[in-house]
Every structure is written in C-alpha cells, then in structure tokens.
Amino acid sequence: MELDCPYCHSLDSKIIRRNPKVICCNSCGLYRLSSRMSYEQQKEYLKNLTISSHISSDFLETSILKRFFPALFDGGKILDVGCGEGSFVYTLKKMGVEAIGLEPMKQAGTEQKAELNIYQGFFNREDIPAEILHQKFDLISFRESIYYMNDLGMTFQLLGAILRPNGGLYLKMHVASSFYYLGKKDLTVRYGKCVQFMPTRKALVSILGKEGYKILKVFWYSCNVLHALGLPHSNLPAKVVNRVLEKIFAWTEMLPSCYYCTKRVKNGIK
Numbered sequence: 001m002e003l004d005c006p007y008c009h010s011l012d013s014k015i016i017r018r019n020p021k022v023i024c025c026n027s028c029g030l031y032r033l034s035s036r037m038s039y040e041q042q043k044e045y046l047k048n049l050t051i052s053s054h055i056s057s058d059f060l061e062t063s064i065l066k067r068f069f070p071a072l073f074d075g076g077k078i079l080d081v082g083c084g085e086g087s088f089v090y091t092l093k094k095m096g097v098e099a100i101g102l103e104p105m106k107q108a109g110t111e112q113k114a115e116l117n118i119y120q121g122f123f124n125r126e127d128i129p130a131e132i133l134h135q136k137f138d139l140i141s142f143r144e145s146i147y148y149m150n151d152l153g154m155t156f157q158l159l160g161a162i163l164r165p166n167g168g169l170y171l172k173m174h175v176a177s178s179f180y181y182l183g184k185k186d187l188t189v190r191y192g193k194c195v196q197f198m199p200t201r202k203a204l205v206s207i208l209g210k211e212g213y214k215i216l217k218v219f220w221y222s223c224n225v226l227h228a229l230g231l232p233h234s235n236l237p238a239k240v241v242n243r244v245l246e247k248i249f250a251w252t253e254m255l256p257s258c259y260y261c262t263k264r265v266k267n268g269i270k
Helices: 039-046 063-066 087-093 152-162 199-208 236-251
Strands: 014-017 021-025 031-033 077-081 097-103 119-120 137-141 165-175 213-220 258-264
Touching: 063 087, 063 165, 063 213, 063 258, 077 087, 077 213, 087 097, 137 152, 199 213, 199 258
Parallel strands: 077 097, 077 137, 097 119, 137 165
Antiparallel strands: 014 021, 021 031, 165 258, 213 258
16 A cells, blocks of 8 residues: 555645545645555556446537647547546547547447557556557546546656647546535545545646646536535425525535646746
C-alpha cells in the first residue's frame, strides 16, 4: 500500500474522516485514503476484470467538445483514457474524429469493438501501449478516470509527451468539495478500491495551473440534489426545493459532477 500523496508525494496531511480514514494533503489539497493501492496492486486487481460489451451513442459531451475544441472535428485526434466500454470513442468516430481508447480492464469481445481502436493498458510510461506512446494527440480526455492515476505528477509528464503544443485536456469528474461529499467522504463507495485521490475544486485549479493548463470553461452538470442527499424528492414541493438548491450549488460550484475544458499553454508555472 502507498501512504504518500499521489501528486506531490508529501506525507503531511490532516484527517477528514476516521472510518474509513480519509485525509487531505496539506501541500496540494488532494483528498485520499490514508493508505491507497500501489500500482502493482491496481494491476493485479484489474487484470481479470472484464468491461461491459454494451456500446451506445453518447452525444451529450460531444457538444461541449465541438464548442471548445472545434479543430478536433476537422481531422483531429483524441485519446480517451479509461474509456470503459467505448461509447465515447464510438460516438466520436461516428462524427468523423480519429478516436482511440485506453482501458485497463479487458474488453468483452465483439466485432464492433474490434473496430474502435481500444487498447488495454495503463496511462503511464511503463504499461502504455507503444501504438499510443508514439502518437501525438490534439485532445486527451479523462472521463471519471483521473482519480485512478497512481502518480499524478507522472501522468502530467506523459501528457506533455504525447499531447500536441496547445492541445486540449478534457476532464469529466467529481470534486471532493461538492455537496455530495459533505456527509460521506468514503471515496471507495462510488469509485471502488482502486481510487487514488479526489481533488477539491481549489486543488484541481491549482494543479492545472502549475502543470501549464489554462482553463477555458467549467460546466457543472445538473443533478437531483435531494435524491443525492437521501431526502424525499418526488413530490412537487420537493421538486421546487431541488431546483433552488441546484441553482445555489451551481453558483457556489458545489455540484458533484463537472466538466473542465483546458488548453495546454507553453509556459506553465512549475
């Protein structure tokens, strides 16, 4: 098991919750379990798991990409890290994008998936497929997968190696500073045993800036607040309250799901 922060490797931390023990790095602000899986443990845990064979179209997020990364749809190339069953890759391909997926778990064998260019492997120099390492991408996306990076600093180094200058980084994720985690800070409940960290919004913005990424836009995805809090939510008064709470949490940037559109700039602050 690993005890240090997966980004800055500091051991200095404060306790956020005791059972299970969740701590916050005093240096960079990432939340993490007091002991997290090592990379070797992650590989052993995931190697025999198989991802779903179901593929469906996913057009919700492509509208975001078309707005902020229009060149991607004019001969651009994207790598989707932690692509799961490949629905995002499949949708982008249907829209004419050269899309490649990377997924640590095995893919259920279908002829349709054989055409998706999904590779099995991890996003690090040790185990990333050579077919991906030797390419350059216009956009790299982490859709609910950034939390599983065992060494986030090395992740950004690899991003710098295979992302084109001024290329884009797209993150779909939860943040630890959302209302969802106010009462339940056990990160494994939603993301399983392999989860390595969860950033607060402040920590994420700081890390992106240090690594040389300019935030173009942040979208906060609407949700049923009362349902997420375990409260009655189906009657009309509850629906009204839910809409008010949703607006408040959107304004304070405390909704759980967000989409970060960022652009790599030449001179990041290190």
